[in-house]
Amino acid sequence: MNVRLLGTGSADGWPNPFCSCASCTAERVAGRVRGQTSALVDGVLLLDCGPSTPLLAASAGVSLAGVRFVLLTHDHSDHCSPAFLLYRSWVAGDAPLEVVGPPSVIDAARQWVHPSGPVRFTAVSPGDRLTLGSYDVTVLEAAHDGDAVLYKVDGLLYATDTGPLPASTVASLRGASLDVVLLEETFGDHTTHGTDHLDLASFGEQLRVLREVGAVTAATDVVAVHLSHHNPPTPELARRLADWGARVVDDGTSLVEPVSALVEPVSALVEPVETTPLRSLVLGGARSGKSREAERMLAAEPSVTYVATAYPAELDDEWAERVRLHRDRRPSHWETLETLDLVALLDKPGPPLLVDCLTLWLTRVMDAHDAWSDDAWAAGAEQAVDAEVEALAAAWRTTERRVVAVSNEVGQGVVPESAAGRRFRDQMGRLNARIASVTEDVRWCTAGRVSTL
Helix, strand or coil, X not given: CCEEEEECEXXXXXXXXXXXXXXXXXXXXXXXXXXXXXXXECCCEEECECCCHXXXXXXXXXXXXXXXXXXXXXXXXXXXXXXXXXXXXXXXXXXXXXXXXXXXXXXXXXXXXXXXXXXXXXXCCCXXXXXXXXXXXXXXXXXXXXXXXXXXXXXXXXXXCCCCCCHHHHHHCCCCXXXXXXXXXXXXXXXCCCCCCCCHHHHHHHHHHHHHCXXXXXXXXXXXXXXXXXXXCHHHHHHHHHCCCEXXXXXXXXXXCCCCCCCCCCHHHCXXXXXXXXXXXEEECCCCCHHHHHHHHCCCCCCCEXXXXXXXXXXXXXXXXXXXXXXXXXXXXXXXXXXXXXXXXXXXXXXXXXXXXXXXXXXHHHHXXXXXXXXXXXXXXXXXXXXXXXXHHHHHHHCCCCEEEEEXXXXXXXXXXXXXXXXXXXXXXXXXXXXXXXXXXXXXXXXXXXXXX
């Protein structure tokens, strides 16, 4: 199956031509333009057809003359612009076409063809299954206004527009081992939109759910579509999606090598899915966004063990409130484990670990060895702390678990007044450098932005 993404944008495209926000400006300057989301399968089956779809096909060098089936998800104008039926009738003659969609879509589309024309209309609802040529099509429920639907075409899931997938849709996809998932991600970091769409947070959660039921596997190509300017610019969006085994591609991208002469390869546009690293270290100062970055990286995992290295929360009211806020924003299916024994966790198999943070781990290790005292430090505490750091680095280097650790950079501010403070600053820098030396993915956070080191 060849899937050509004709468009990957939302209703207003991206950039919105009337908008001068940072996201739209960055895309416009870079020459990245996305039209309304639609996909062409093998040059024969078209998924959605908005006003811009025919021109998007022409821009990609693709003819729609071979299209025999059109599957429309709902009657919103960016997905269903039935005037294409009139334009087709001017040149297609008696070439047959089957238009499939919910009743509201069929009612709107019928008005654009002569009753005696070669177009057949098929109204569908969630749960229906039909054969179109060689394609096995299942109609799935969408969480969206009106009678919107989603489609599974053989091993392809076309899921736009929708909010969090309904239980019936998830159940019908159990064990599907899909080849390609085109999943909408409209609102990016805007999570209070209150619409039947997905944002980055809910996109990751839907991937987790689909992985949990075996619909998405390590071999599934997951592509985010229906993108709007609420997203960060494409390079940052691509970086975040890669952490979840998903990607973003340009309009016109062919997801598999063509099997039809109607479709020409565009290999230069195809972006390979990045391999997820095993070990990640996320560094930054206070309120730099490092914990949120670490949590975001694992948001699509079916299960995660959150390793809290902090002191007991009940010792300090202000600290207790900080801990509560951290807990409240974690997914409910994550397990929280309060421990300093990171070596034992790294040495045994299990779900991904999120360690937050190494700074508090080092603080408590130094407490345990009375390393704040000059006398104790000279009498062996230094060697004891170094030994624990080396043991952690060794376990980190050989672990077979996916692990993300958060750590503070404390050496870029004012030089601490006390010898103990300077000692901790130096030990923190050495710990970060030691763990980074055996880590393939090191990230630096500042002002909520993330750079790879």
